[in-house]
Amino acid sequence: MTAVTTTVQGIARGDGPLAHIDTAKQPPLxxxxxxxxxxxxxxxxxDKAHETYxxxxxxxxxxIRKPKDKQEEQELVKKFLSGLEKLFTKENNxxxxxxxxxxxxxCAKCQTxxxxxxxxxxSGRNPLYRPTYRSEVLRRIYYKYIxxxxxxxxxxxxxxxxxxxxxxxxxxRCNLCRRCAxxxxxxxxxxxxxxxxxKIASQEMGIYTKELHDNGSMLQLTVGxxxxxxxxxxxxxxxxIEEDTSEKLGFEVKIPWDRQGADIxxxxxxxxxxxxxxxxxxxxxxxxAAGLSWTMSSDLAAYDGINYGxxxxxxxxxxxxxxxxxxxxxxxxxxxxLGECGHAHKALTVxxxxxxxxxxxxxxxxxxxxxxxxxxxxxxKFDKSRNDFPVTLHDPCNLTRLMGVIAPQREVLQHIVPKExxxxxxxxxxxxxxxxxxxGFAIMSGHNFGDWRHHLLGRRxxxxxxxxFANEPMGPEDYKYICAPCSNCKGQIRDMIEYYDAFExxxxxxxxxxxxxxxxxxxxxxxxxxWEWH
Amino acid sequence: MELIPYxxxxxxLGVFLIVCIARFFMWSSMPMHVRWELYPVAHxxxxxxxxxxxxxxxxxxxxxxxxxxxxxEIKAMGAEILFLVALKEHNRKMWWVxxxxxxxxxxxxxxxxxxxxxxxxxxxxxxIIAGGFGSFLRVAIxxxxxxGLGLSLLGALGLLSRxxxxxxxxxxxxxxxxxxxxxxxxxxxxxLANLLLxxxxxxxxFGFVDGLVTxxxxxxxxxxVQGWMTTASVVLLSALAVVIPMTHMSHFIxxxxxxxSIRWNDTPNVLQGGPQEKPIQQVLGYxxxxxxxxxxxxxxxxxxxxxxxxxxx
Numbered sequence: 063m064t065a066v067t068t069t070v071q072g073i074a075r076g077d078g079p080l081a082h083i084d085t086a087k088q089p090p091l092x093x094x095x096x097x098x099x100x101x102x103x104x105x106x107x108x109d110k111a112h113e114t115y116x117x118x119x120x121x122x123x124x125x126i127r128k129p130k131d132k133q134e135e136q137e138l139v140k141k142f143l144s145g146l147e148k149l150f151t152k153e154n155n156x157x158x159x160x161x162x163x164x165x166x167x168x169c170a171k172c173q174t175x176x177x178x179x180x181x182x183x184x185s186g187r188n189p190l191y192r193p194t195y196r197s198e199v200l201r202r203i204y205y206k207y208i209x210x211x212x213x214x215x216x217x218x219x220x221x222x223x224x225x226x227x228x229x230x231x232x233x234x235r236c237n238l239c240r241r242c243a244x245x246x247x248x249x250x251x252x253x254x255x256x257x258x259x260x261k262i263a264s265q266e267m268g269i270y271t272k273e274l275h276d277n278g279s280m281l282q283l284t285v286g287x288x289x290x291x292x293x294x295x296x297x298x299x300x301x302x303i304e305e306d307t308s309e310k311l312g313f314e315v316k317i318p319w320d321r322q323g324a325d326i327x328x329x330x331x332x333x334x335x336x337x338x339x340x341x342x343x344x345x346x347x348x349x350x351a352a353g354l355s356w357t358m359s360s361d362l363a364a365y366d367g368i369n370y371g372x373x374x375x376x377x378x379x380x381x382x383x384x385x386x387x388x389x390x391x392x393x394x395x396x397x398x399x400l401g402e403c404g405h406a407h408k409a410l411t412v413x414x415x416x417x418x419x420x421x422x423x424x425x426x427x428x429x430x431x432x433x434x435x436x437x438x439x440x441x442x443k444f445d446k447s448r449n450d451f452p453v454t455l456h457d458p459c460n461l462t463r464l465m466g467v468i469a470p471q472r473e474v475l476q477h478i479v480p481k482e483x484x485x486x487x488x489x490x491x492x493x494x495x496x497x498x499x500x501x502g503f504a505i506m507s508g509h510n511f512g513d514w515r516h517h518l519l520g521r522r523x524x525x526x527x528x529x530x531f532a533n534e535p536m537g538p539e540d541y542k543y544i545c546a547p548c549s550n551c552k553g554q555i556r557d558m559i560e561y562y563d564a565f566e567x568x569x570x571x572x573x574x575x576x577x578x579x580x581x582x583x584x585x586x587x588x589x590x591x592x593w594e595w596h
Numbered sequence: 597m598e599l600i601p602y603x604x605x606x607x608x609l610g611v612f613l614i615v616c617i618a619r620f621f622m623w624s625s626m627p628m629h630v631r632w633e634l635y636p637v638a639h640x641x642x643x644x645x646x647x648x649x650x651x652x653x654x655x656x657x658x659x660x661x662x663x664x665x666x667x668x669e670i671k672a673m674g675a676e677i678l679f680l681v682a683l684k685e686h687n688r689k690m691w692w693v694x695x696x697x698x699x700x701x702x703x704x705x706x707x708x709x710x711x712x713x714x715x716x717x718x719x720x721x722x723x724i725i726a727g728g729f730g731s732f733l734r735v736a737i738x739x740x741x742x743x744g745l746g747l748s749l750l751g752a753l754g755l756l757s758r759x760x761x762x763x764x765x766x767x768x769x770x771x772x773x774x775x776x777x778x779x780x781x782x783x784x785x786x787x788l789a790n791l792l793l794x795x796x797x798x799x800x801x802f803g804f805v806d807g808l809v810t811x812x813x814x815x816x817x818x819x820x821v822q823g824w825m826t827t828a829s830v831v832l833l834s835a836l837a838v839v840i841p842m843t844h845m846s847h848f849i850x851x852x853x854x855x856x857s858i859r860w861n862d863t864p865n866v867l868q869g870g871p872q873e874k875p876i877q878q879v880l881g882y883x884x885x886x887x888x889x890x891x892x893x894x895x896x897x898x899x900x901x902x903x904x905x906x907x908x909x
Contacts, residue, residue: 419876431657435655
């Protein structure tokens with residue numbers, strides 16, 4: 063990457079991108095991708111995109127059109143300032159006011175967090191991608207234009223339509239993984255700051271990404287799922303999953319719907335039903351084998367654990383979380399269990415904890431401890447030798463750094479994978495790196511963002527995976543399993559493997575945790591994992 | 597004239613305390629926010645906090661007694677406050693200048709506290725201060741004072757040079773940041789010079805603190821130059837005490853909340869009708885004025901209203 067302008071004040075100045083992509087300056091990947099010719103080329107933006115949108119850095123996510131005239135320019139700035147002012151009121155932003163103020167007031171600008179950011183590091187340390195950059199822009203705008211404070215104290219910045227549109231676009235160059243916050247000596251949270259900028263855009267200006275809003279949270283709130291499936295379609299698909307799973311395992315696998323009084327309401331990310339049906343089938347096989355009383359719900363949004371509001375909008379977040387809780391209350395279940403989806407975990411278990419009250423305050427837990435207890439209990443017999451291939455584990459940020467669910471999935475692996483076959487990534491657990499698909503990026507690929515996502519956002523994860531398997535043969539038939547117990551992460555890892563042709567060339571395969579569990583179930587027919595590309 | 601340093605010190609101490617209390621009150625009276633914890637959480641029991649695990653790793657975690665390790669929290673906070681471990685681990689270059697600066701400040705505060713304590717002890721039991729324990733206190737005061745001022749001064753100079761010379765930091769540095777660090781350098785520099793030139797055994801400093809603590813504002817013996825230097829030191833240190841809580845340097849208050857109210861705030865809302873539900877109901881009753889088309893907040897609709905509105909395509 064070559065920086066055109068690197069200063070904080072530069073965001074308001076000049077035409078065209080603030081950074082250009084120069085892959086030669088990025089840190090090289092480990093073998094077998096250590097030669098530049100192994101890297102797929104990065105597709106450039108079209109001329110039309112350059113003409114239509116304000117371009118921050120040679121890719122586009124939010125699609126903010128260039129204003130047609132002065133009036134539109136001023137309107138953009140006015141709306142942004144209006145949203146910024148509301149962001150600092152308890153009425154409009156009780157949800158994050160204290161964490162926001164803490165980061166606004168106490169960041170020492172020591173740049174410690176930069177080194178922890180995979181995007182900044184993998185960009186070849188482009189200053190634009192410092193976690194501190196967008197926060198500092200927001201901070202200066204707030205103190206100068208809202209608080210009317212002294213620029214001598216807080217620093218200066220010009221505010222024009224370019225500042226606004228570039229800042230909003232820049233808020234979508236962060237995975238919201240909060241690894242930077244983890245390293246901050248003071249406790250400032252630049253991941254949160256990126257999300258707060260997204261909130262101003264969405265909640266005040268009506269500016270969001272199509273993937274997260276129109277095709278995401280709105281679709282879920284109106285049709286029932288961001289996949290577009292209504293309750294009839296989802297039931298149809300699940301019926302197919304039952305048949306397919308039963309055939310594969312050699313015994314009948316039923317998936318219960320809307321069972322009143324069941325102990326557990328299991329909520330999957332509906333993306334699993336569409337893209338990874340074997341995950342849904344595997345859950346059913348395990349829960350049934352363990353004799354659990356469980357059900358899925360066909361109520362609006364309740365068969366899809368996705369809650370994209372987590373990534374950009376508090377109102378959309380609350381709306382979705384309430385629908386999940388209402389479905390559980392209606393069925394009178396004892397608890398909600400979240401399937402393999404990291405952000406659904408954090409949304410409903412942690413963040414919604416200060417939204418749900420009364421009959422909607424139903425206990426919620428991760429599937430990981432439950433799976434661990436089932437596997438360890440001995441109720442189901444396992445044959446480790448069926449998983450006799452190299453396995454590494456990806457830690458979804460939402461599950462680990464943001465929830466502290468780290469040990470159960472490892473205990474499961476100890477019981478179903480031969481010890482000498484497990485390869486831990488470094489760093490891992492709560493110090494992991496994001497897959498690159500976090501904050502909704504896994505479902506975004508407009509313009510050339512798909513390429514950009516793999517060249518930059520997911521590059522650190524690919525590096526970790528290659529390092530974990532460094533001593534393994536890398537031929538196409540030498541299968542290696544990346545266990546990624548999260549739908550978003552799986553989507554990103556799938557796309558990245560495809561982008562680098564790493565399955566066809568080097569046998570890198572990905573899937574979830576339950577697939578590995580079922581693959582080792584002694585009573586099932588062998589071969590649940592089929593090593594076919596999905 | 598001899599009263600000036602005493603009056604300045606009293607005023608500065610008063611302002612410092614009032615602003616610190618106001619800041620503490622501001623942070624502690626903020627509305628409930630959603631959970632936003634970040635692991636590792638230090639009050640998890642040691643077997644979990646060592647790898648960043650949480651109580652959410654248990655099946656039916658809400659049925660189990662919560663284990664909270666106060667020792668874990670104290671250990672983590674103590675190490676962070678005293679040794680700036682996060683900075684040491686993640687930004688060693690900055691730690692080499694920030695650690696002496698902060699640790700030096702602690703020693704200066706310790707020195708001042710020891711002088712104040714000695715004054716109180718002297719007023720209660722002069723024989724103790726006159727004896728061996730008093731001598732020990734004097735040595736401790738001098739040790740803390742000289743090493744503290746020296747370390748802080750070096751640290752402040754280091755921080756200042758990094759702010760001015762490091763391109764990564766320079767763009768993010770405001771004139772006020774430079775002023776604050778320069779202020780430290782001047783205040784601590786003058787104080788150290790005063791001690792080395794005119795008060796090597798801290799007797800004048802101790803006399804001043806004794807006067808402050810016992811409200812016996814007597815003129816300190818010595819030459820005119822000594823008097824001016826002492827006054828300059830007191831005025832500069834007092835001004836520093838006033839400035840600190842009014843700037844981002846008040847992070848010594850904010851950091852408590854950053855950790856306890858945000859990073860480590862994992863208290864679950866377990867019970868239906870439990871203690872957290874009332875404040876939740878309160879915030880859900882706040883009016884919303886977000887203007888985007890999918891919200892249409894009018895300042896009357898509440899969070900509960902907008903969250904339960906049925907959506908149509």
